Amino acid sequence: MNEPYGWWLPINISANGAPIDQLITTLHWFMVLLFIGWGIFFLYCLFRFRARPGHQADASPKHFRLPTYLEVGVALFEVFLLVFISYPIWSKVKNDMPSDEEAMVVRVTAEQFAWNIHYAGKDGIFGQTSPDLISPEDNNPIGLDRENDPNAKDDIISINVMHFPVNKKVKVYLSSKDVIHSFGIPVMRVKQDAIPGTVIPVWFEANKTGTFEIMCAQLCGVGHTRMRGEIHVDTEEEFQKWLQDEAQYLDEYSDAGQREDDSDV
Amino acid sequence: MSSHHEEGFIRKYIFSTDHKVIGIQYGLGAMFFLLMGFGLMLMMRWQIAFPGKSIPFIGKLLTQDGILSPELYNQFGAMHGTIMVFLGVVPMAVGAFGNYLLPLQVGAQDMAFPKLNMASFWVFFVGGLVMLYSFLLPGGAAQSGWTSYPPLSNIAPAGQTAWLIGMVFLITSSLLGSVNIIVTAVQLRVPGLSFFRLPFLVWAQLVTSFLLLLAFPPLEAAGVLQLMDRVFGTSFFMPSGLVVSGQALEVSGGGNPLLWQHLFWFLAHPEVYVLILPALGIVAEIVATNTRKPLYGYNTAVYAIIFLGFMSFIVWAHHMFMTGMGTGMSAFFQATTMIISIPSVIVLTVLLLTLWGASIRFTVPMLFALAFLPMFAIGGLTGLPLGLTASDIYLHDTYYVIGHFHYVVAPGTLMALMGGVYHWYPKITGRMFNKTLGKLHFWGTFIGMNGIFAPMFFIGMAGVSRRLYDATIYEMARSVQPLNVIMTYSSWLLAAAQVLFLINIFASLRKPKEAAADNPWEATTLEWAAPTPPLPHQNFPEPLEAYRGPYEYNTTSREFAPQHLQEA
Ligand code: HEM
Ligand SMILES: [Cu+2]
Ligand SMILES: [Cu+2]
Numbered sequence: 001m002n003e004p005y006g007w008w009l010p011i012n013i014s015a016n017g018a019p020i021d022q023l024i025t026t027l028h029w030f031m032v033l034l035f036i037g038w039g040i041f042f043l044y045c046l047f048r049f050r051a052r053p054g055h056q057a058d059a060s061p062k063h064f065r066l067p068t069y070l071e072v073g074v075a076l077f078e079v080f081l082l083v084f085i086s087y088p089i090w091s092k093v094k095n096d097m098p099s100d101e102e103a104m105v106v107r108v109t110a111e112q113f114a115w116n117i118h119y120a121g122k123d124g125i126f127g128q129t130s131p132d133l134i135s136p137e138d139n140n141p142i143g144l145d146r147e148n149d150p151n152a153k154d155d156i157i158s159i160n161v162m163h164f165p166v167n168k169k170v171k172v173y174l175s176s177k178d179v180i181h182s183f184g185i186p187v188m189r190v191k192q193d194a195i196p197g198t199v200i201p202v203w204f205e206a207n208k209t210g211t212f213e214i215m216c217a218q219l220c221g222v223g224h225t226r227m228r229g230e231i232h233v234d235t236e237e238e239f240q241k242w243l244q245d246e247a248q249y250l251d252e253y254s255d256a257g258q259r260e261d262d263s264d265v
Numbered sequence: 266m267s268s269h270h271e272e273g274f275i276r277k278y279i280f281s282t283d284h285k286v287i288g289i290q291y292g293l294g295a296m297f298f299l300l301m302g303f304g305l306m307l308m309m310r311w312q313i314a315f316p317g318k319s320i321p322f323i324g325k326l327l328t329q330d331g332i333l334s335p336e337l338y339n340q341f342g343a344m345h346g347t348i349m350v351f352l353g354v355v356p357m358a359v360g361a362f363g364n365y366l367l368p369l370q371v372g373a374q375d376m377a378f379p380k381l382n383m384a385s386f387w388v389f390f391v392g393g394l395v396m397l398y399s400f401l402l403p404g405g406a407a408q409s410g411w412t413s414y415p416p417l418s419n420i421a422p423a424g425q426t427a428w429l430i431g432m433v434f435l436i437t438s439s440l441l442g443s444v445n446i447i448v449t450a451v452q453l454r455v456p457g458l459s460f461f462r463l464p465f466l467v468w469a470q471l472v473t474s475f476l477l478l479l480a481f482p483p484l485e486a487a488g489v490l491q492l493m494d495r496v497f498g499t500s501f502f503m504p505s506g507l508v509v510s511g512q513a514l515e516v517s518g519g520g521n522p523l524l525w526q527h528l529f530w531f532l533a534h535p536e537v538y539v540l541i542l543p544a545l546g547i548v549a550e551i552v553a554t555n556t557r558k559p560l561y562g563y564n565t566a567v568y569a570i571i572f573l574g575f576m577s578f579i580v581w582a583h584h585m586f587m588t589g590m591g592t593g594m595s596a597f598f599q600a601t602t603m604i605i606s607i608p609s610v611i612v613l614t615v616l617l618l619t620l621w622g623a624s625i626r627f628t629v630p631m632l633f634a635l636a637f638l639p640m641f642a643i644g645g646l647t648g649l650p651l652g653l654t655a656s657d658i659y660l661h662d663t664y665y666v667i668g669h670f671h672y673v674v675a676p677g678t679l680m681a682l683m684g685g686v687y688h689w690y691p692k693i694t695g696r697m698f699n700k701t702l703g704k705l706h707f708w709g710t711f712i713g714m715n716g717i718f719a720p721m722f723f724i725g726m727a728g729v730s731r732r733l734y735d736a737t738i739y740e741m742a743r744s745v746q747p748l749n750v751i752m753t754y755s756s757w758l759l760a761a762a763q764v765l766f767l768i769n770i771f772a773s774l775r776k777p778k779e780a781a782a783d784n785p786w787e788a789t790t791l792e793w794a795a796p797t798p799p800l801p802h803q804n805f806p807e808p809l810e811a812y813r814g815p816y817e818y819n820t821t822s823r824e825f826a827p828q829h830l831q832e833a
Binding site for chain 2: 006184
C-alpha cells in the first residue's frame with residue numbers, strides 16, 4: 001500500500017506498531033469467523049424451523065455439548081490473547097520506557113487548540129517553565145523562563161510541527177496547560193491522554209521518513225477538530241539541519257527582542 | 266381494593282399512581298426524547314457528511330448562515346449522548362417497560378410504592394425540562410461530551426451547570442424507580458411464582474435495578490462535587506496552575522481530573538448494562554413466545570446476568586486505559602473485561618439455541634427480536650479489540666468505539682424496544698397494529714441502522730477521532746469521507762422508517778377494540794391473563810396463582826400452558 005491512509009489501518013511507521021497491527025488483524029479474522037459460523041447456524045435455524053403447516057415445535061429438553069466447548073475455546077483464546085499478546089505489548093509500549101539518555105527527549109504541552117513541542121536545544125537541558133510566564137503575545141506559550149534561566153535560552157519551541165529523526169527512540173513528556181487532550185499519532189500507533197497537572201512519558205521510534213498527522217483524540221472544546229499537528233520524520237541530517245535553522249532563527253529573534261527592549265528605555 | 270371511586274382527569278392521567286399510566290407517561294416522554302436525540306444527530310450528521318454547507322430547511326433557525334457552528338455541534342453531541350442514555354433509553358426500558366409490565370408479570374396489582382412511582386416520573390420530568398431549558402442559556406447547553414470530563418466541563422458555559430442539576434434529578438428519579446422495581450419483584454409475586462418461575466424480563470429488570478441503585482449514587486455525588494467546583498469555587502477536579510487561553514485560571518487547585526473519570530465510569534459502565542439488560546429481557550420474551558418452546562437454558566441465563574451484574578462493577582477503568590495506567594492496573598481491568606464478555610455470550614447463546622427445534626413465527630415483534638441477535642453480536646464482538654489494551658491504544662476514542670457501542674444500544678437495544686412496543690401493543694391498547702406497516706418499519710430500520718453504524722468501523726480503523734466537527738481537515742479522514750455520506754443518507758432512511766412507526770402506533774388507536782387482543786400471540790406469562798387493558802389500580806379481576814414456569818410451550822398436551830391455569 002502506497003497511500004498512507006485508506007479504509008483500514010493506515011500505514012505503520014512505528015517500530016512498535018507491528019504487533020499491535022497483528023493483534024488487530026488477528027482479532028478481526030477471529031471475529032469475522034465467529035460471526036459467520038454463528039450467522040450460518042442462525043439463518044439455517046430460521047429456515048429449517050420456520051412455522052408452517054404440519055410443523056410443530058419440539059420442546060423436549062435437550063442438552064447441547066458443542067456450544068459449551070466452543071465457549072470454553074473462545075475463553076481460552078481470550079486468555080491467550082490477554083497473557084501472551086496484550087500484556088507484553090502494553091508493558092513494552094507503556095511501561096518499558098527508554099531512559100532519557102537512550103532517547104531523544106521532547107516535551108509536548110497541549111493546549112486549546114495546539115501542540116507545543118519543546119526541545120532542549122543545544123545544551124540538552126530543558127529550561128525552567130512557569131505558568132505565570134505563559135504569554136501568547138510574547139510568543140511564550142509554555143512559560144519558558146528565557147530571562148533568568150540560562151538553560152532556557154537555547155530551547156526550541158515548535159507549534160504543531162514535531163520534527164524527529166528516523167530510527168531513533170523518541171521520548172515525549174506529555175502534559176497539558178488547560179484541559180485534557182489526547183496525543184494521537186495513528187501511523188505511529190501511539191495514543192496517550194495529556195492530563196493537566198501530570199506529566200506522562202510516551203515513547204516511540206519511527207522506521208520510515210515522511211510527514212504524517214497528529215490528531216487530538218479527546219474532546220477539548222470548540223476547536224477540538226482543529227487541533228491537528230504534524231510529525232516530520234527526518235533523516236538524521238535533515239533533523240540536525242532543522243535544529244540549526246531553528247537555533248539560528250531563535251538567535252535572530254532574541255536579538256531583535258533585545259533591540260526592541262533597548263529602544264524602549 | 267376492587268371498587269374504586271371515580272377519579273378526575275388529573276388524578277387519572279396526569280398525577281396518577283397507577284403503574285400502567287406511569288408506564289405510558291414514561292413511554293411517551295422517552296419517545297419524545299429519543300426522537301429529539303435522533304433529530305440532533307440528524308443535524309450533526311449533515312455537518313459530518315457535508316461540512317460547512319448550510320442545513321436544508323432548518324439550518325436558518327439555528328444560525329445565520331444555516332451552517333451548524335462548532336459550538337452547536339459540541340452541544341448537540343453532548344446532549345445527544347445524554348438524552349439518548351438518560352432521557353431516552355433508560356426511561357423507556359426501565360421507566361416504561363419496567364413500570365408497565367413488571368407488576369403484571371409478577372401478578373401484582375400495582376408497584377409496591379405507587380406514590381414513589383409517581384414521584385419518580387415527575388422528578389424525571391423536571392430533569393428533562395432542566396435539560397431542555399439548558400439549550401436556552403447563554404452559551405447554550407452542555408458541550409463537554411456526555412462524559413463531562415473536567416477541567417473542560419468545569420470551565421464550560423452555564424449549560425454545564427444545568428446539565429449537572431438535570432442529572433441530579435434524573436439520577437434521583439432512577440433511584441426511586443429502582444427501589445420500587447426491586448421491592449415489587451421480590452415481595453409482590455403471586456403465590457406459586459417462585460424466583461425461577463419469573464419471566465426472564467423480570468430478572469433482567471431486577472438486575473438492572475440493582476445496578477441503578479448501586480452505581481448511580483457515586484455519579485450523583487460526583488455531579489454535586491462538579492457543581493461545587495463550578496458554582497462555589499472548590500477544586501475537586503481542578504489541578505493547580507491551569508492556564509486557559511493565556512490566562513491563569515483563578516481556582517484554588519490541588520484537585521485531580523481523573524477522580525471524575527473514575528466516579529463517572531463507575532456508574533457509566535454498569536449503565537451500559539442498564540441499557541442492554543432490559544432489551545435482552547424483552548427479546549427473551551418475544552423469542553420464547555414466537556418459537557413456541559421454552560427458553561433453552563433459562564437457569565443458566567439467569568445466573569449469567571446476575572454474574573454480569575456483579576462483574577459490571579469492576580470493569581470501569583477500561584474506559585481509561587489511555588490516562589497513563591501502569592501494567593498492573595491495565596492487566597486487572599483487561600482481565601475483568603474479558604471475563605465479563607462470557608456471560609453476555611452465554612445469554613446470546615441461550616437465545617440462539619432456543620431457535621433449534623422451534624416453530625418460528627415471523628411476527629413483527631419477532632423480526633425485531635431476531636434482528637437484535639446479530640446486531641448485539643456485532644456490538645459485543647467489536648468490544649474485544651477495545652477491551653484488550655494493546656489494540657485499544659490504536660482504537661481508543663476513534664469512530665470504532667462509536668460503532669461498537671451503537672451496535673449495542675441502537676440496532677441492539679432500540680430495535681428490541683421497538684419489538685417490545687409491538688409485542689405488548691395489543692395488551693396495552695386493545696388493538697392490533699398494522700402488520701404491513703410494521704414490516705416496512707422493520708426493514709427500513711434494519712437497513713438504516715446498519716447503513717449508519719457499519720461504516721463507523723472503517724472510519725475508526727482509518728484512525729479518525731470521534732467528536733470531530735469537521736474531520737475533513739485531516740488527510741486520513743478525507744479518504745473515508747464517502748462513507749460519511751452513505752451514513753448520512755442511511756440516517757434519513759432510518760428517520761423515514763420511524764415516521765411509519767409513529768403513524769402505525771398512533772393511527773391504530775383509532776381502530777375498534779378487538780376481543781382477540783387479550784392474548785393475540787398465545788403467550789403464557791401472567792400479563793396476558795389480565796383483561797385488556799388491565800384494570801386501573803388492580804390489573805386482575807381476581808388474584809392469581811402461578812402453577813408453572815414462564816415458557817411452557819409444547820411441554821404438555823397443550824400447545825401453550827399459561828402460568829395461571831391450574832390444569833395443564
Ligand atoms: C438511532 C440513531 C442514532 C444515531 C444516528 C447516532 C449517531 C451518533 C454519532 C454519529 C455519534 C458520534 C458523534 C461524534 O463523535 O461527533 C454519536 C455519539 C453518541 N451516541 Fe449516538 N446515535 C444514535 C442512537 C444512540 C442511542 C440509542 C444512544 C444511547 C443509548 C446513543 C448514545 C450516544 C453517545 C453516548 C454518544 C457519545 C456522545 C459524546 O461524544 O459525548 N446514540 N451517536
Ligand atoms: Cu485537544
Ligand atoms: Cu465499560
